[in-house]
Amino acid sequence: MRPETEADLAQIIREARAPLSITGGATRRWPGEGAAAPLDTRGLTGITLYEPEALTLTVRAGTPLAVVEDTLRAEGQMLGFEPAGAPGSTIGGVAATNAAGPRRLQLGAARDALLGIRMIDGEGNIIRNGGRVMKNVTGYDLVKLMAGSRGRLGVLTELTFRTAPIPPARVTLSLPDLDAAAAIPALTLALGGAWDVSGAAWLPGRGALLRLEGLAGSVAERAASLSARLAALGRVEQAEDDPWPLLHAVGRDPALETWRILCRPSQAPAILANLPQPLSLDWGGALIHVALPAGSAPDLPPFDGHARRVTGAAPGLIPATDPVTRRLNTELRARFDPRGIFEGCD
Amino acid sequence: MIQLPQPDPGVLSRRAAIVAALNDALPGAVIDDPAETRAYECDALTAYRCPPLAVVLPRSTEEVSRLMRLCHDLRVPVVPRGAGTSLAGGSMPTEDAVVIGLSRMTEVLEIAPEDRMIRVQAGRTNLAVSGAVDHLGFFYAPDPSSQLACAIGGNIAMNSGGAHCLKYGVTTNNLLGVTLVLMDGSVVELGGPMGEAPGLDLLGVVCGSEGQLGIVTEASLRILPRPAGARPVLVAFDATETAGACVAAIIRAGVLPVAIEFMDRPCILATEAHCGAGYPDCEALLIVEVEGTPTEIDEQLALIRDIALRFDPIEFRESRSDDEARRIWLGRKSAFGAMGSLGDYICLDGTIPVNALPQVLAGITDLSRRYGLAVSNVFHAGDGNMHPLIIFDANKPGDLDRAEALGADILRLCVEMGGCLTGEHGVGIEKRDLMHVQFAAPDLEAQMRVKDAFDPHWLLNAAKVFPLDASAPRRERRLNRPADAA
Numbered sequence: 001m002r003p004e005t006e007a008d009l010a011q012i013i014r015e016a017r018a019p020l021s022i023t024g025g026a027t028r029r030w031p032g033e034g035a036a037a038p039l040d041t042r043g044l045t046g047i048t049l050y051e052p053e054a055l056t057l058t059v060r061a062g063t064p065l066a067v068v069e070d071t072l073r074a075e076g077q078m079l080g081f082e083p084a085g086a087p088g089s090t091i092g093g094v095a096a097t098n099a100a101g102p103r104r105l106q107l108g109a110a111r112d113a114l115l116g117i118r119m120i121d122g123e124g125n126i127i128r129n130g131g132r133v134m135k136n137v138t139g140y141d142l143v144k145l146m147a148g149s150r151g152r153l154g155v156l157t158e159l160t161f162r163t164a165p166i167p168p169a170r171v172t173l174s175l176p177d178l179d180a181a182a183a184i185p186a187l188t189l190a191l192g193g194a195w196d197v198s199g200a201a202w203l204p205g206r207g208a209l210l211r212l213e214g215l216a217g218s219v220a221e222r223a224a225s226l227s228a229r230l231a232a233l234g235r236v237e238q239a240e241d242d243p244w245p246l247l248h249a250v251g252r253d254p255a256l257e258t259w260r261i262l263c264r265p266s267q268a269p270a271i272l273a274n275l276p277q278p279l280s281l282d283w284g285g286a287l288i289h290v291a292l293p294a295g296s297a298p299d300l301p302p303f304d305g306h307a308r309r310v311t312g313a314a315p316g317l318i319p320a321t322d323p324v325t326r327r328l329n330t331e332l333r334a335r336f337d338p339r340g341i342f343e344g345c346d
Numbered sequence: 347m348i349q350l351p352q353p354d355p356g357v358l359s360r361r362a363a364i365v366a367a368l369n370d371a372l373p374g375a376v377i378d379d380p381a382e383t384r385a386y387e388c389d390a391l392t393a394y395r396c397p398p399l400a401v402v403l404p405r406s407t408e409e410v411s412r413l414m415r416l417c418h419d420l421r422v423p424v425v426p427r428g429a430g431t432s433l434a435g436g437s438m439p440t441e442d443a444v445v446i447g448l449s450r451m452t453e454v455l456e457i458a459p460e461d462r463m464i465r466v467q468a469g470r471t472n473l474a475v476s477g478a479v480d481h482l483g484f485f486y487a488p489d490p491s492s493q494l495a496c497a498i499g500g501n502i503a504m505n506s507g508g509a510h511c512l513k514y515g516v517t518t519n520n521l522l523g524v525t526l527v528l529m530d531g532s533v534v535e536l537g538g539p540m541g542e543a544p545g546l547d548l549l550g551v552v553c554g555s556e557g558q559l560g561i562v563t564e565a566s567l568r569i570l571p572r573p574a575g576a577r578p579v580l581v582a583f584d585a586t587e588t589a590g591a592c593v594a595a596i597i598r599a600g601v602l603p604v605a606i607e608f609m610d611r612p613c614i615l616a617t618e619a620h621c622g623a624g625y626p627d628c629e630a631l632l633i634v635e636v637e638g639t640p641t642e643i644d645e646q647l648a649l650i651r652d653i654a655l656r657f658d659p660i661e662f663r664e665s666r667s668d669d670e671a672r673r674i675w676l677g678r679k680s681a682f683g684a685m686g687s688l689g690d691y692i693c694l695d696g697t698i699p700v701n702a703l704p705q706v707l708a709g710i711t712d713l714s715r716r717y718g719l720a721v722s723n724v725f726h727a728g729d730g731n732m733h734p735l736i737i738f739d740a741n742k743p744g745d746l747d748r749a750e751a752l753g754a755d756i757l758r759l760c761v762e763m764g765g766c767l768t769g770e771h772g773v774g775i776e777k778r779d780l781m782h783v784q785f786a787a788p789d790l791e792a793q794m795r796v797k798d799a800f801d802p803h804w805l806l807n808a809a810k811v812f813p814l815d816a817s818a819p820r821r822e823r824r825l826n827r828p829a830d831a832a
Contacts, residue, residue: 051699053594056699076600098542111547112519125792129793134511134730134731136768137505138781139789144553145550148546149546152546165600165601165602167600194638221639263539264461266458266461324534325548331798
């Protein structure tokens with residue numbers, strides 16, 4: 001089913017008698033998702049409002065991410081949270097999975113840029129929340145609740161984002177000799193000072209990576225000062241290419257079983273000590289991606305955060321969700337989707 | 347006048363037994379002497395007052411949990427209170443409610459500069475959070491103007507903003523996790539590293555829920571390295587519309603200052619009389635502040651100067667010393683005090699798309715004339731968060747009603763132009779009944795379902811946020827089924 005209007009979509013949901021799997025480009029699925037009959041959102045397309053001078057863009061959920069990004073680029077703007085895209089990715093999927101790239105450190109994730117939504121709940125009601133202004137505390141923030149809800153409460157039909165100017169200048173510093181664990185102190189040092197770092201990651205073969213963006217003179221000044229401070233931790237180079245898109249592909253290879261571990265950066269070295277070399281670190285070490293043998297689980301010390309299997313055959317989540325959080329999730333789902341039309345997982 | 351619901355007679359009739367049960371649960375923490383509960387009868391929306399049934403001041407999450415379970419089992423309404431600085435009546439009590447106040451919960455629990463995080467008890471003031479990490483070179487970014495007094499718990503309840511949101515975001519963008527006590531006394535940890543936890547974003551919906559979903563007792567907050575420096579400029583214009591257009595042009599150019607503040611002529615005149623900051627004689631002025639090292643600041647200000655000069659300003663005033671910078675901010679920082687000396691005022695909080703500023707300012711001028719009440723504008727222009735101040739005389743019969751009616755019309759205009767009723771103060775009781783202007787019935791129903799999930803008996807801060815007619819069926823369900831089996 002591929003409705004072309006919000007009203008048709010609502011009608012389909014009202015008439016549904018069996019579970020549906022809300023589907024955009026299906027480029028961000030976790031194990032276990034996508035088993036029910038697909039409800040395709042890609043018929044709902046088009047940018048309905050773009051005001052560069054107000055930094056706002058309103059777009060229907062099935063619009064390809066690439067179309068959104070091209071439109072913004074033509075005006076010198078971007079989605080500041082830097083969502084990874086794969087061919088076919090839709091903007092609705094970006095919002096529903098709370099996508100975020102390296103710049104999350106500075107500008108947050110999709111949830112932070114999302115200003116307003118239109119959605120349809122499990123009974124076919126059309127619901128609006130938020131709006132198109134940057135500061136809005138009028139009523140509950142269902143925008144945040146829906147961002148990252150992965151289709152469990154309803155179908156997002158239209159989204160309004162805060163856009164960001166593309167910084168005119170960029171420098172990436174790398175410390176190529178550092179392994180993942182040794183990269184953590186370098187990333188922490190950079191994020192602990194006034195260098196306004198917009199990316200702090202690690203990749204095999206590339207070492208620690210730090211991105212500085214802004215006006216040209218300021219970027220050069222910050223790069224020089226940060227390089228000097230980092231020199232004590234290893235050889236510092238200025239990258240000649242743009243390594244950041246390499247992070248977009250991590251965690252998407254269906255041939256690997258990939259775990260996504262979210263932790264406090266100070267706990268990352270202890271976590272890494274029990275793991276094979278990771279696929280990547282991002283967000284200053286708060287995000288670890290690692291490939292493990294099929295069916296296995298990472299051996300983790302006690303830590304604040306969680307680990308999830310994001311590619312592979314079966315769902316996996318460590319630690320298990322506590323009973324109160326589980327109850328609240330269940331209660332909310334029962335109220336937004338009392339008939340259990342929307343497929344979902346924990 | 348704002349309507350307040352009738353108190354639950356069943357609760358009032360059990361008053362003595364309820365106070366006794368609270369005293370048993372938490373000896374030494376209960377205030378029920380009417381002379382003392384009066385200190386809690388209102389928040390910063392002082393036109394509306396009502397002493398609560400009792401006030402309890404717990405010291406820990408465990409104590410809050412014990413109190414909540416007790417009130418839940420007795421079916422007694424609860425009103426949470428941080429520091430009582432809400433401008434919207436968010437912590438205003440009802441006669442049948444127990445106020446649970448956070449004023450004894452002010453400890454720093456953990457400082458982790460390497461994780462760029464601080465964890466505090468929720469009664470700690472906003473400024474004291476920054477104060478606890480200042481020596482490490484860090485700060486907590488959201489800076490509501492009440493930051494000296496307001497509690498972090500209240501900031502989270504209202505999703506507070508401040509002058510520097512344009513760059514750093516509001517509370518929800520700087521909140522990593524909370525300990526939340528639900529109405530039934532259960533305790534849950536929400537959020538995690540980067541503010542993220544598996545499942546639905548419960549932290550995201552709790553932030554800004556105005557104390558209706560639970561009481562936040564502890565919070566993990568993102569702290570940021572303090573910038574090397576900051577410098578403001580002042581740009582004066584001969585028309586408010588031109589100032590508005592200049593704001594849009596600065597943002598369009600891709601420069602994102604940390605703050606763009608706007609003041610119109612009535613506000614400038616009032617602050618000049620109040621503190622003599624030496625502002626130019628003009629219709630409107632902008633204060634634009636940028637941050638960074640001296641090189642970065644020079645580079646950004648050069649761009650801003652180029653843009654501003656295209657709008658033919660009366661003056662472009664730079665600051666060459668800390669003292670000059672202080673004088674640029676002086677009038678803005680004393681604006682609310684200065685307006686207070688003009689008479690009583692209502693401070694609105696509507697937000698509009700930045701490019702609608704000129705049109706909305708013109709609309710406010712028209713409305714002000716029609717009602718015969720002066721309106722002065724001072725606000726965060728960079729993010730479209732307006733604070734029109736309506737000046738009236740509380741001693742003049744009918745003046746408050748007229749001022750409230752003018753305020754409602756201004757907020758309707760904000761919504762019409764694509765904006766919203768409140769950008770950072772919250773709905774509380776103040777804008778509760780205007781929610782119909784912004785939301786259709788299914789929109790409100792969806793929000794109330796969230797409260798159903800967290801607080802099925804609607805005991806927590808229930809007469810706020812939602813229009814009384816919309817929430818009545820849910821609130822009255824409780825009254826019809828009083829404290830039977832818990």
